Amino acid sequence: MNHLFLPKEITNVGVPPVKCQGIKxxxxxxxxxxxxxxxxxxxxxxxxxxxxxxxxxxxxxxxVSDTNKHIIQIYLDIQSNKITPSIVRDFLEENSNKLLKDGQEYYNFIRSRFNETGSALDLIFLNRSCFNGIMRFNSKGKYNVPFGHKPERFRKAYITKIVNQIKWVSDIIRSRDWQFKAVxxxxxxxxxxxxxxxxxxxxxxxxxxxxxxxxxxxxxxxxxxxxxxxxxxxxxxxxxxxxxxxxxxxxxxxxxxxxxxxxxxxxxxxxxxxxxxxxxxxxxxxxxxxxxxxxxxxxxxxxxxxxxxxxxx
Ligand SMILES: C[S@@+](CC[C@H](N)C(=O)[O-])C[C@H]1O[C@@H](n2cnc3c(N)ncnc32)[C@H](O)[C@@H]1O
The missing domain is CATH 3.40.50.150 (Vaccinia Virus protein VP39)
Structure with missing residues (x-):
């Protein structure tokens, strides 16, 4: 019999760590x-x-590719081990306390930092604490989504959920022959x-x-x-x-x-x-x-x- 890769039945749909408009x-x-x-x-x-x-x-x-170089950078950093589940856990734990204390002011600080450096970790933080979990950039290419107004956003359970999503995608990326490109x-x-x-x-x-x-x-x-x-x-x-x-x-x-x-x-x-x-x-x-x-x-x-x-x- 000729074996096909698709169609295939997926019983549990997995969710990646990045959220964007039109997610399928x-x-x-x-x-x-x-x-x-x-x-x-x-x-x-x-x-x-x-x-x-x-x-x-x-x-x-x-x-796989996208003109959004920031999303591609997250996956490239995961592929090269620059971003690992434990790095994400440490980063979110440290920053959750600062967000809890300073709320919007701290969110805006990370947003400005991201718009200068393009750090993938900062984008994960913003993407998961912004308004409606969206990914939007202004005409100059600067991330401009406002704060979701939840200083307590990164509770322990939520950090664990994000870390598990990072682990899920890292395990897959490292066992496959995949190429990510920002083009x-x-x-x-x-x-x-x-x-x-x-x-x-x-x-x-x-x-x-x-x-x-x-x-x-x-x-x-x-x-x-x-x-x-x-x-x-x-x-x-x-x-x-x-x-x-x-x-x-x-x-x-x-x-x-x-x-x-x-x-x-x-x-x-x-x-x-x-x-x-x-x-x-x-x-x-x-x-x-x-x-x-x-x-x-x-x-x-x-x-x-x-x-x-x-x-x-
Ligand atoms: C509808 S979204 C894809 C959603 C994706 N299938 C999902 O489930 O998350 C469209 C994507 O196309 C990208 N895009 C827009 N213009 C592009 C272009 N000219 N070349 C490549 N990617 C582009 C956007 O950055 C956006 O991430």
Whole structure:
């Protein structure tokens, strides 16, 4: 039998230490069960973001990149052992006391220091204590997210959680042949070979705009044109439709691909009643699709139906 690397079932989705907008944690199972790939080449991710897809797919060989050099630096420092779980624990423990004492003033001090030195440890601190755990840089490339207003943020349990996330990614990175690069997607595309698989998760057109996420209609069209020329398999993640609108870009520019969709819910504000549905799409090169995800969903529905029947007996 021809063994495939993907689709694969991921029972426990792991969470990496970096948070960013558009993080695909909720879509891991959908992605890992909708793609079919033999895993003979390398997994290529030109828009790495937090790395949640990479770490959960966990290929033997990978080439991953992002123009956000600060995220890439965190992973390069982990790869070279400059950042280890114990270094992160010591750093957060020391700085948690100072944050507790001086709150916002201390957060702003670390933010200014990071904007001067680009220290990966400072970014981990900021990313985990800022407002809403986001990653945003102003037009000059300076991190500008305000404080999350929780001086007690780095409690013991929270530090342990972050340290465990660092340990999880360090163990994986050190046992794999992975290359991290801070480059534009075009450079990464030029290194794609026949047996590779390219997973694309570009920024939303005209949304979340900041120094590293300046993504225009022109960029999006270029990406679809370059992708058509790839000799290997590839897939694109993108929103498909919500209550208000359908994403015409997929129909107009990715119509050579097979579209799979998955609905998930997000909350608008704090009330449970304000729940909106979003359809996410995975547009996949036709010979690289798998139906495992749909089959799994049907199986789960059947099990639920049977359980409901038993409740009436
Ligand atoms: C939607 S996010 C990726 C999210 C990621 N899949 C995750 O789950 O965390 C898009 C990423 O593309 C990066 N990016 C924006 N423009 C880029 C470009 N021209 N080349 C490479 N990466 C770019 C951004 O820095 C951002 O990290």
């Amino acid at each position: 944690t909720k879509l891991i199972k959908f992605i890992s069960q909708s793609i079919s790939w033999n895993g003979k080449g390398k997994w290529i991710e030109p828009f790495l973001g937090s790395g949640v897809v990479l770490f959960n797919i966990c290929p033997e060989r990978a080439l 534009d997607w075009r450079e990464t595309f030029s290194l794609a070979e026949e047996n590779d698989f390219v997973y694309l998760d570009p920024p939303y057109i005209g949304r979340h705009t900041d120094y590293f996420n300046n993504w225009t209609e022109r960029d999006a069209v270029d990406l679809s044109e370059y992708s058509r020329k790839l000799k290997c398999g590839y897939a694109l993640s993108m929103w498909l439709e919500n209550k208000y609108r359908k994403n015409d870009h997929i129909e107009n520019h990715w119509n050579n691909l097979e579209i799979k969709s998955f609905a998930h819910f997000y909350h608008v504000g704090s009330k449970e009643s304000l729940r909106n549905e979003m359809q996410e799409a995975l547009a996949i090169k036709p010979s690289f699709t798998s139906n495992e995800f749909e089959i799994e969903q049907l199986r789960k529905k059947e099990i639920k139906k049977t359980e409901n029947l038993f409740e009436f007996v």
